[in-house]
Amino acid sequence: MVTRLSHFFLRTLREDPSDAEVASHRWLVRAGYIRRQAPGIFAWLPLGLRVKAKIETIIREEMTNAGAYEVHFPALLPREPYEVTGRWEEYGDGIFRLKDRKDADYLLAPTHEEVFTLLVKDLYNSYKDLPLSIYQIQDKYRDEARPRAGLLRGREFTMKDAYSFDYTDAGLDASYMSQRDAYERIFQRLGLEYVIVQADAGAMGGSRSEEFLHPTPIGEDTFVRSAGGYAANVEAFTTVVPEPIPFDGLAETVIFDSPNTPTIQTLVDHANAVLSAPEGGDFTAADTLKNVVLALTHLDGTRELVIVGLPGDRDVDDKRVEVAFAPAEVEQATPEDFERNPLLVKGYIGPWSETGAILGEESATGIRYLLDPRVVDGTSWITGANIDQMHVHSLVAGRDFTADGYVEVSTVRAGDPAPDGSGPVELARGMEIGHVFQLGRKYAEALGLKVLDENGKLVTVTMGSYGIGVTRILAIIAELNNDEKGLIWPASVAPFDVHIVAAGRDAVVFDVAEALSAELEAAGLDVLYDDRPKVSPGVKFGDAEIVGVPKIVIVGRAAAEGQVELWDRRTGDREVVPVAEVAQRLRAR
Amino acid sequence: MVTRLSHFFLRTLREDPSDAEVASHRWLVRAGYIRRQAPGIFAWLPLGLRVKAKIETIIREEMTNAGAYEVHFPALLPREPYEVTGRWEEYGDGIFRLKDRKDADYLLAPTHEEVFTLLVKDLYNSYKDLPLSIYQIQDKYRDEARPRAGLLRGREFTMKDAYSFDYTDAGLDASYMSQRDAYERIFQRLGLEYVIVQADAGAMGGSRSEEFLHPTPIGEDTFVRSAGGYAANVEAFTTVVPEPIPFDGLAETVIFDSPNTPTIQTLVDHANAVLSAPEGGDFTAADTLKNVVLALTHLDGTRELVIVGLPGDRDVDDKRVEVAFAPAEVEQATPEDFERNPLLVKGYIGPWSETGAILGEESATGIRYLLDPRVVDGTSWITGANIDQMHVHSLVAGRDFTADGYVEVSTVRAGDPAPDGSGPVELARGMEIGHVFQLGRKYAEALGLKVLDENGKLVTVTMGSYGIGVTRILAIIAELNNDEKGLIWPASVAPFDVHIVAAGRDAVVFDVAEALSAELEAAGLDVLYDDRPKVSPGVKFGDAEIVGVPKIVIVGRAAAEGQVELWDRRTGDREVVPVAEVAQRLRAR
Known part of the structure; x- marks a missing residue:
C-alpha cells in the first residue's frame, strides 16, 4: 500500500534527545520511531511499530518452521508459581511487584518459565504428547537499577520466549538444537552476524547454555574465542588448571x-x-x-x-x-x-x-x-x-x-589457554542477541510437571528456554546501521520497501510520483510517498535520510522527460533511470 | 499452511471448568482456547490466539481505511499525566498501582487518553498537522471488584483504542463519523449485528457519545428504542418533562x-x-x-x-x-x-x-x-x-x-415517550461491543495541547476517543456461536479455514487426507488436519465439534472410491462429494 507523508504521523527532530547515550537511541527518537514515556519505557510510533512487526514476522515464521506453537501469557501474574521456584525472592529489586484490591501479590513477569511449566502440566500427561515447543512474543518488565541506552536496556521490552518440553535428555538435545537452528536462520534473515558462545546458565539454573552474540567493538559484553573454534562469554570461561608441584625442596616461609x-x-x-x-x-x-x-x-x-x-x-x-x-x-x-x-x-x-x-x-x-x-x-x-x-x-x-x-572470578586475558585445548584465546566484544538454555528438570521438579513414560512410569519433564529480545534486536540493528545523516535499514526489516520523494513544485512531478506510487503498490511493494506539497526538496531529502528506508526514488524536474533518480541510502549512489524501469530495478536488487 | 493435530498444542476437556458462568467462558476453556491464570486473567493458547489475530487484522484494516495510524504505548505508565487530569484519584480501586525501586508511582493503564494527548503535543504544533487519528491494539488492566464471565469482564484485556485530534468542532464531527463508519464495517465483517445507541459520556467527560450494542436477550446492558428510530442506553435516556400545572383550584395540603x-x-x-x-x-x-x-x-x-x-x-x-x-x-x-x-x-x-x-x-x-x-x-x-x-x-x-x-435516576419503562418525539420506547437487552466518544477539549485543556490556527493564534485541540474490546468481542462471538457440542465460529474469525478429519485406520484414508490437506494449503487455505493415527473417529468428531471450525471434511472409508464428506458444523449437514471437488466447494461457500 501507499502511505502518504502529508498525513502520516511522523515528525523528525533536528536535535538529539538530551538523554541519548547511544546512536540507536538518538536516531530512533530523532527519526520518529519511538518516544520516551518514563525511564526505560517507550511508546512506539508508526515507523517503529512497522520495523518491530517485520522482526516479529521473521521470528514467527522461523518458530513455525521449528515446529513451535504460539501462545500468549499475561504480563500480570500471581505470586504463587514464582514463590514455589524461589524466584519471587531471587529477583530482589529487579522486578515490579504489586497488589490487587484484595491485597493479593502479583508481579509483572520478567520471564515466564513457571507459567509455561504449569500450562503444560495442566494440559499434558503422557510421553506421547511430547516433544512440545511453545513460544510467545510478549511485553516483559524488569525494574532495572539503571535503565539506559534507549531500547538496549529498558524496563519494558518485547521478548520472544520459547520453551521446550521433553521426557528424555536426548529429546531435550533435539529440541534445543531445533531452536538453536531457528535462531541461526532468524539472525541470517535479519542480516545480523553472530557468534555462538558458551554461556553460564546463571540464575536460570540449567546445564547447557549458549548465547548468540553479535561481534562489534561497541558491544557491552566481552567474550573469548580461540582460533581452534572455542567461544565463550567471560562468565562461562573456565581456567585450565596447572599440575600441582611437589613440595620437596621448596623454600621455607x-x-x-x-x-x-x-x-x-x-x-x-x-x-x-x-x-x-x-x-x-x-x-x-x-x-x-x-x-x-x-x-x-x-x-x-x-x-x-x-x-x-x-x-x-x-x-x-x-x-x-x-x-x-x-x-x-x-x-x-x-x-x-x-x-x-x-x-x-x-x-x-x-x-x-x-x-x-x-x-x-x-x-x-x-x-x-x-x-x-x-x-x-x-x-x-x-x-x-x-x-x-x-x-x-x-x-x-x-x-x-x-x-x-x-572460584572462577579472575579476569580472563588474551593468551590464556582455551579449556578445550584449542589454543590461546583472544578477547572480543559483542552484543547479546539471543540466548538458548537447557533448563533441565529444575522447573518441572519444583512445579511437579511429570508425564507417564512408555512403561507407565511417572517421569519428570526436562525443559529448555530460548529467548530473543525483539526490541533489543531492533535497537541493535539501528545501532549497526546508521551514519551521520540518520538510519539505514536492512531491506528485511525496513519500515517501507521504497521511499518516493516528489521533489519539485511542478504538477508533472506529483503526477509522475503519484503514478509510480500506484505502480509500485500494485507490484506488491509497501510505499512511503513524500507528497507534501509545500515542503522543499532539501527538507524531504533530509527526512528520507533520517528515516532510513534503504531504497529512495527521487521524482524531480526530469520527470517530464520520464526520468527519475534511484538513490541508494546506504552507498549514497544516485542513478538516473527511466521511470518505466523503476519497478523492475527495485525488484532486481 | 497445514497444522497437524498430532503435534498441535491442544487438549480439549470433557468437563466444564468449575468457575465458568457463561457459555463463552465454558467453551473457550473446554475447547482449548484460553486458560485461567488468576481471577479475570487468562493465557491464550494457539487456537485462541489465532481467533484473536483474525479479529485484530479486521480491525487494523478498517482503521487503515479510516486513515488512522497504529502506535503502541506501554501498559506501565507514570502517575503524572493521570494526576493532571484527576484520573489517578477518580479511578479509585479500579486500577492497578505500583511503585518502582525508586519509589516513583506508576499504574497499569486502563485507558490512554492522557499519553496520546501528550504524544501529539510533543510532535505537532500547527493546524496543518491535523486532522490526525491514531490507534493502538494493546493489553489493558482494570482491577475489577468482581471479575467474572471469563473474558467478558476480565482484569487484563486487549483493546483497540483510537484517538482523534482536530482544531475545529466540525473537524471533530468528521473524525468521529469516520471512526463510527469504520466500526460499522468492522462489526459487519465480524458478523455481529449491532444497534448504535446514545450513551452517557460519563467519567470520560465529553459531549457526543454512542455505544455499539449487540442486541441479545442474554446481554448485560439494557437499552431503549422507539419504532421511530431513537435508541439509547438507559443511562443516557432523558425524561420527557410534562407541562407545569397552574396552582389555581388545587386542594390544600x-x-x-x-x-x-x-x-x-x-x-x-x-x-x-x-x-x-x-x-x-x-x-x-x-x-x-x-x-x-x-x-x-x-x-x-x-x-x-x-x-x-x-x-x-x-x-x-x-x-x-x-x-x-x-x-x-x-x-x-x-x-x-x-x-x-x-x-x-x-x-x-x-x-x-x-x-x-x-x-x-x-x-x-x-x-x-x-x-x-x-x-x-x-x-x-x-x-x-x-x-x-x-x-x-x-x-x-x-x-x-x-x-x-x-436528577435523571428513575427507572425507564416500556411505553415511556422517547425524548426526540419518535414515540413510545421499548426495552431491550444488549452487549456493548464498541464505544465512540467526543471527548472535546477536556484532555487537551488539562495537558496543554494547543496548535496554531490559520491566523497564528493558539487554539486548544478537540479530541475523540474510540474503543473496541478485542478480547471481549471474541468472547461475545463465542457466546453467540455455540451449541451443546461446542463452538461454531463465523468463517471470518475461525482459527482455521477447514478442519480435515482422517477417520479410519486404512492407509488410504491418511493418504487421501494428506493429499487433500496439501491441495487445500496450496489453494491458500489454513488447514487443521487431524492426522492422529490412533484416535477413534468418534473422538476426532467430538474434537472437531468442540473446536468449532465451521467447515469440516471427513475422510473415511469411501476415500478409496474418491469420496469424502463435507460437514457443515453450524447446520450439521453432511454431504458426500468427490474429493476432487472439495477445494472448489469450499471456495464457493
Missing part, C-alpha cells in the same frame, strides 16, 4: 618487613629491592597472591565476608564474580567490614599468620577463603602476613595454607 | 394518620381506605411521592446524604444513579445515617413538615433534595409527613415544596 607496600606494585618493587627471586630474575605481580575481600548479601538478607586469593597480575572480574556468587549480591568490603574484623589488616591480608590459620572456616576469623584455580598445591607466593607493614614470601599452597574451595 | 404504612403499597391501600381520589377512581402508586435516601462518597472521602423524590411507581435505577452522581460512589443510606439525622423518619420521609422545610439546603436537615423531572410544578402528591405513622396528601410541587434540582 619467611616473614619480612615491607613498609608502605599496601598495593601489588609497591610490594613487587619492595620485594625486588630486598629479596632475590628464585630463578634469578625479577619478581613480578604474578609471584604475589592478592587477597580480595568481598561482601555477599544473601537472599535472606544476611551479610557474609568472603576472601578470594588470586595471582597479583589478575583482577577480580565483576561479571564473573556476579555469576560465581549468584543469587547473592556482591560488593567490595566496606571500611565498616574491616572495623568489625580487626584481624584483617588492609593491604597486608594473607591466608597465614604466625599464630595459626587466619582465613577459612577453621580459622580465627571464620571467613571463607576461596582460591583462583591457578593457585595449585606447591605454588609459592609472596603475600600479606596479617600484620601491618609485613608480608611473607615462599608461602606454599597446600603446605602452608589451604582454602575452603576454588 | 392535609396531614393525615397513616399507621403502619412505611411502603408505597401499604400507603396506597391506606389512602384508598381513608381518602377519596380526586377523579373518583383509586389512588395508585403513581400518586405518591417516594423519597429515597442515598449516601454519596465523594472523591475527597466526604460522605453526603442526598434524597431523591420520584413518583412511587418508579424505582431508582442503579446504573442511572451511578452516572448521575459520578465520580462519587453511591449507596443506600445505612441505619447509622438515619441515626445521625433524627429528623428523617424512615418510611415517612417527605419534603414538607408543619414546622418548615425539612429537605433542601435552606432546610432543617441541610440535606440536598433532588426531584425526578416528572415532578413538575403543580403536581399533587401523597407523601411522608416526617412524623412516624403520618403522611400528607395534596402536597403540591412548587407551592408547598421546592427542590435543589432535578
